[in-house]
Amino acid sequence: MRCRDAATGRNSRMAKLAFLGLGVMGAPMAGHLRAAGHAVTVYNRSPAKAEAWVARHGGDRAETPREAAADAEFVMACVGNDDDLRQVCLGDDGAFAGMQKGAVFVDHTTVSAAVTRELAEAARGAGLGYVDAPVSGGQAGAENGQLSVMCGGDADDYDRAAPIIDAYARICRRMGEAGAGQMTKMCNQIAIAGLVQGLAEALAFAQKAGLDSAAVVEVISQGAAGSWQMANRHKTMAAGEFDHGFAVDWMRKDLAICLSAADEVGASLPVTALVDQFYKEVQGMGGGRWDTSSLIARLTR
Structure with missing residues (x-):
């Protein structure tokens, strides 16, 4: 099934997605994905935020990042810092443990290039794609779907993820290999x-x-x-x-x-x-x- 992104006018295939982190940036970004026609399962460390998001937008919520990521083609994350990102990615309850081979993890958190390269390597080892994609534009940009998205990672992974990111991007560009988005x-x-x-x-x-x-x-x-x-x-x-x-x-x-x-x-x-x-x-x-x-x-x- 195809869906049309209102901001860009581009057609993209409806995908099964997970979104991890529903703060002032993540919640509206995930909302744009739902509005674009994607199937979205959300996870938030505070379950009440996930429940409120589902009540407003529909979709599903999960108890762990692993559960949210199960069978998802793309897993988006927008959390707080390096440690938060490691926590949602790694371990028995982490997203990487639940993702199917070939799925792509897209990180919108602003973190160090070092942790980005660490997690990109772990993703590759698990047969997953990884795109670091920090954003600029603030809360207003997230709410209006007008974010600047700067990406790093494998070109094929980026090409697959870019039509999904378009739902909340004013501009989205690959800057180089893993870590280039963060830099x-x-x-x-x-x-x-x-x-x-x-x-x-x-x-x-x-x-x-x-x-x-x-x-x-x-x-x-x-x-x-x-x-x-x-x-x-x-x-x-x-x-x-x-x-x-x-x-x-x-x-x-x-x-x-x-x-x-x-x-x-x-x-x-x-x-x-x-x-x-x-x-x-x-x-x-x-x-x-x-x-x-x-x-x-x-x-x-």
Whole structure:
């Protein structure tokens, strides 16, 4: 049976899928898969979230990753960190134990390239495909099916998975072998860190100088300073509203991955290292769950 993806207009075969992890990103992504016509079984560490998702979208829920992955052609995951990912993949109750040979595991978690390569090797040993596919676009991108998806892995595995990923992707691209998707996501986080800090400083400066920050942004956003962060976050930053988007705690997790990888490849990330410490200050202010745009809070307190 064929289904048509509303975002891309491409036809893809309806598949049996599993989705592991129903947080603010995973739940809407899994919902797009159901809306695209796929058969989806979900797993979440907190069963109540899985029950609520099934009540809203249909499909099925499973008690373990292994049960969710049984007979699935593709298993998607969007969990918290390296350890969480190992837990849902490996062991007697892990997804790899339940997947049929030839099935493809697609990891949307932002994790280290090291754990990606470790799990990709374990998947190959079990006769499985593995695609690391971290995403960018935040909660709004997940809800609207407009995520940027950067992938690593075998080309054949990617080609099979890409039509499935299309259900929630604005762009999906293979960047290289296993780990390349995660390394590309690191580039994304490095760029965002500097952009948000620059915007925070510009807005704080405008306020101190007695300027209308909205008028300032209206003018400078049309020139070389314009960015997604400026267009989408300047109003809430100026108002001190940080209860949306990607949390500081998760950004620090990602930046730690970036800084560790930079040591491995011999790259210098002085701005990223500095902004990481600024986020540490925000955590000290009680802002660990604030959106990453909260960098301005340490400049205006």
